[in-house]
Amino acid sequence: MTVSSQIIHQHPKRITAVIAALLLSGGGGAFAVASFAPDAAQLPVREVLEPVQALPIIVPADLDLQALKLFRSEVTRSSDTADTLLKRLGVDDAAAAAFLRSDATARQVLIGRAGRNVTAETSERNSLLKLSARWNSDTNGKFNRLVLEKTARGFVSRVESAPLTATSHLASGTIQTSLFAATDEAKIPDSIATQVADIFSGDIDFHRSLRKGDHFSVVYETLEGDGEPLGTGRVLSVEFVNKGKTFQAMWFQAPPTANTAPANGATNVADSGDKGGYYTLDGQSLRHTFLAAPLKFSRITSTFKMRFHPILHVWKKHEGVDYAAPTGTEVRSVGDGVVDFAGVQNGYGNIIILQHRNNYKTVYAHLSRINVRKGESVSQGQNIGAVGATGWATGPHLHFEYRINGVYTDPQNIARENVTTPLSDSTKPVFARLAAENRVALAAAASMQSGNVQ
Numbered sequence: 001m002t003v004s005s006q007i008i009h010q011h012p013k014r015i016t017a018v019i020a021a022l023l024l025s026g027g028g029g030a031f032a033v034a035s036f037a038p039d040a041a042q043l044p045v046r047e048v049l050e051p052v053q054a055l056p057i058i059v060p061a062d063l064d065l066q067a068l069k070l071f072r073s074e075v076t077r078s079s080d081t082a083d084t085l086l087k088r089l090g091v092d093d094a095a096a097a098a099f100l101r102s103d104a105t106a107r108q109v110l111i112g113r114a115g116r117n118v119t120a121e122t123s124e125r126n127s128l129l130k131l132s133a134r135w136n137s138d139t140n141g142k143f144n145r146l147v148l149e150k151t152a153r154g155f156v157s158r159v160e161s162a163p164l165t166a167t168s169h170l171a172s173g174t175i176q177t178s179l180f181a182a183t184d185e186a187k188i189p190d191s192i193a194t195q196v197a198d199i200f201s202g203d204i205d206f207h208r209s210l211r212k213g214d215h216f217s218v219v220y221e222t223l224e225g226d227g228e229p230l231g232t233g234r235v236l237s238v239e240f241v242n243k244g245k246t247f248q249a250m251w252f253q254a255p256p257t258a259n260t261a262p263a264n265g266a267t268n269v270a271d272s273g274d275k276g277g278y279y280t281l282d283g284q285s286l287r288h289t290f291l292a293a294p295l296k297f298s299r300i301t302s303t304f305k306m307r308f309h310p311i312l313h314v315w316k317k318h319e320g321v322d323y324a325a326p327t328g329t330e331v332r333s334v335g336d337g338v339v340d341f342a343g344v345q346n347g348y349g350n351i352i353i354l355q356h357r358n359n360y361k362t363v364y365a366h367l368s369r370i371n372v373r374k375g376e377s378v379s380q381g382q383n384i385g386a387v388g389a390t391g392w393a394t395g396p397h398l399h400f401e402y403r404i405n406g407v408y409t410d411p412q413n414i415a416r417e418n419v420t421t422p423l424s425d426s427t428k429p430v431f432a433r434l435a436a437e438n439r440v441a442l443a444a445a446a447s448m449q450s451g452n453v454q
């Protein structure tokens with residue numbers, strides 16, 4: 001949608017906000033939840049339901065025409081020159097065009113770069129008064145803003161920096177073929193899909209256990225600068241129903257405490273420095289002893305299919321799980337442990353065996369690369385090697401096994417104890433309030449889906 005030629009008098013900011021609301025509610029639902037700040041202590045969640053107002057079209061009789069300003073927005077194209085961009089913005093101003101051609105800052109930001117939203121403010125005679133564009137600078141939660149302005153001395157340009165604001169979005173979907181197909185359908189960014197897979201990486205093997213009909217609801221942040229969406233933030237809460245079993249999670253970061261240093265000198269989770277994490281809505285940590293899968297879920301690994309019979313398991317019966325993935329895909333340790341073996345073994349090719357607590361071992365075979373050495377400690381999620389086709393394998397894939405006391409065990413049956421980081425007593429009320437808000441938000445997200453189903 002291109003918003004152009006809107007006549008705006010006196011209230012450009014308000015109009016920008018309305019336009020942003022129009023863009024953001026593109027799915028049809030006029031909704032919005034809270035601004036969840038990362039600091040949960042400052043989280044009085046507001047339900048904001050802002051009606052979209054008609055833009056003022058009729059020019060009031062007392063309008064001072066000398067003061068009339070026109071605002072137009074356009075998106076840059078890679079083929080743009082100073083002249084084509086200004087023309088699309090409705091600017092007819094030779095001095096502005098000359099400045100845009102010669103000013104290094106403005107050129108760098110606007111010319112030859114596709115997809116940047118640019119707003120021009122012009123006089124009623126289409127001469128340029130001000131031009132601005134925003135982009136995510138990926139540093140410390142800030143965005144950059146180019147401002148090109150007419151002054152008494154001619155045009156000047158500058159780049160400013162300002163904090164991004166996070167707004168919450170609700171979405172839901174149902175798995176028909178794959179998680180990414182479902183998130184694409186729901187217009188959910190890829191980074192949110194992979195975050196969801198990460199959050200439940202201790203509970204659900206997204207490569208192997210998804211079923212048609214599994215469904216999810218998610219509340220996530222979009223990062224905005226001056227009301228314009230500039231990036232994707234964090235998943236705030238999510239519910240995933242896998243094979244009829246419901247998993248829920250919410251982001252929680254304990255607020256820094258001023259006066260609750262425990263008498264015994266021990267630290268607790270509410271002390272400042274809590275980096276935050278995902279919890280069930282009952283307050284249990286979602287960290288588990290083992291990850292459900294040794295490969296990170298991604299668009300690539302989720303669509304890579306084995307083109308051959310995965311392996312010539314002729315030397316013994318196949319005891320393991322095979323994950324198809326391109327050669328070079330990162331292999332991660334499913335749990336904390338120590339490297340028991342790293343090298344070559346007959347049919348397994350390059351293989352890593354990790355020793356975990358309670359006589360659990362995990363096995364990663366056919367690797368193209370080994371990143372660890374015997375005796376080395378590894379932590380959960382650590383990149384220990386890469387997928388390959390070494391040994392008796394007819395195509396790239398990861399052969400993975402659990403062994404308990406030396407006996408192969410079906411990964412589905414591995415006990416997944418929580419690694420609990422208990423919430424402190426002082427944190428619990430804040431957590432409970434946020435959990436209640438998340439329940440409401442997730443219910444709203446889920447109802448959007450049923451509303452969409454015809």
Ligand SMILES: [Zn+2]
Pocket residue numbers: 310311318319320321322398399400
């Ligand atoms: Zn295998």
